[in-house]
Amino acid sequence: MPPWPNPLHQAGLRRLNISLDSLHPDTFRKITGRDRWQRVWDGILTAAAVGFAPLKLNVVVIPGVNDQEVPALAALTLDRPWHVRFIEFMPIGNETLFGEKGWVDSATLRQQLQDQFGLAPAHCPGNGPADVFSLAGAQGTVGFISQMSECFCDRCNRLRLSADGWLRPCLLNEVGQQNLKALLRGGATPATLRETVSALLTNKTDIHFKNRDRGGDRYTRTMARIGG
Numbered sequence: 126m127p128p129w130p131n132p133l134h135q136a137g138l139r140r141l142n143i144s145l146d147s148l149h150p151d152t153f154r155k156i157t158g159r160d161r162w163q164r165v166w167d168g169i170l171t172a173a174a175v176g177f178a179p180l181k182l183n184v185v186v187i188p189g190v191n192d193q194e195v196p197a198l199a200a201l202t203l204d205r206p207w208h209v210r211f212i213e214f215m216p217i218g219n220e221t222l223f224g225e226k227g228w229v230d231s232a233t234l235r236q237q238l239q240d241q242f243g244l245a246p247a248h249c250p251g252n253g254p255a256d257v258f259s260l261a262g263a264q265g266t267v268g269f270i271s272q273m274s275e276c277f278c279d280r281c282n283r284l285r286l287s288a289d290g291w292l293r294p295c296l297l298n299e300v301g302q303q304n305l306k307a308l309l310r311g312g313a314t315p316a317t318l319r320e321t322v323s324a325l326l327t328n329k330t331d332i333h334f335k336n337r338d339r340g341g342d343r344y345t346r347t348m349a350r351i352g353g
């Protein structure tokens with residue numbers, strides 16, 4: 126049981142993914158457009174104290190912006206049972222946000238951490254498409270999500286729920302997306318909701334970033350509006 130009542134924990138929520146792209150408030154503001162580093166960090170500490178687990182911290186690595194922080198972010202896992210996941214930057218509607226800097230491939234980051242800390246294969250509950258390792262002697266893990274340098278659509282079981290209630294089958298495919306918010310507000314039964322989600326999952330197709338042109342206009346929202 127958590128040390129104090131938490132409504133989300135009481136409602137049954139256990140796993141949390143939180144974006145933390147930097148340990149520096151200035152860089153955080155540059156990436157997110159919000160001056161909220163301290164608030165996010167305090168939230169992470171609170172989530173850990175309440176006992177949410179696994180607690181995953183997502184880091185989108187952008188060359189020249191936060192790539193130099195990768196070792197420090199990975200080191201958060203040394204004495205905390207947290208799961209830090211490094212994600213290759215996907216230019217979905219945000220190609221020009223940071224200039225023409227592109228992305229850093231996971232293999233380069235993995236080698237960097239291997240050289241500095243030593244890495245061993247590890248496991249994180251619900252790790253999805255991440256390749257997971259632990260630094261030598263660490264309590265937590267580091268994961269690499271390599272959707273730009275590798276294609277893992279064939280093992281992706283994820284659906285995406287936007288903040289305004291649309292459930293879509295994939296980051297790059299909104300064909301068949303369902304408005305769960307409208308269903309809920311319209312009084313849909315749990316059985317109907319379950320059938321809707323199940324049908325969407327059944328119809329989920331593979332579409333890798335490299336093949337996005339083949340998908341034509343399968344998506345219209347930028348990454349920030351998807352919640353990816």
Ligand code: SF4
Pocket residue numbers: 254272277278281282283294295296297298330331332333334
């Ligand atoms: S492109 Fe879609 S199917 Fe492929 S990994 Fe991303 S969300 Fe999953």
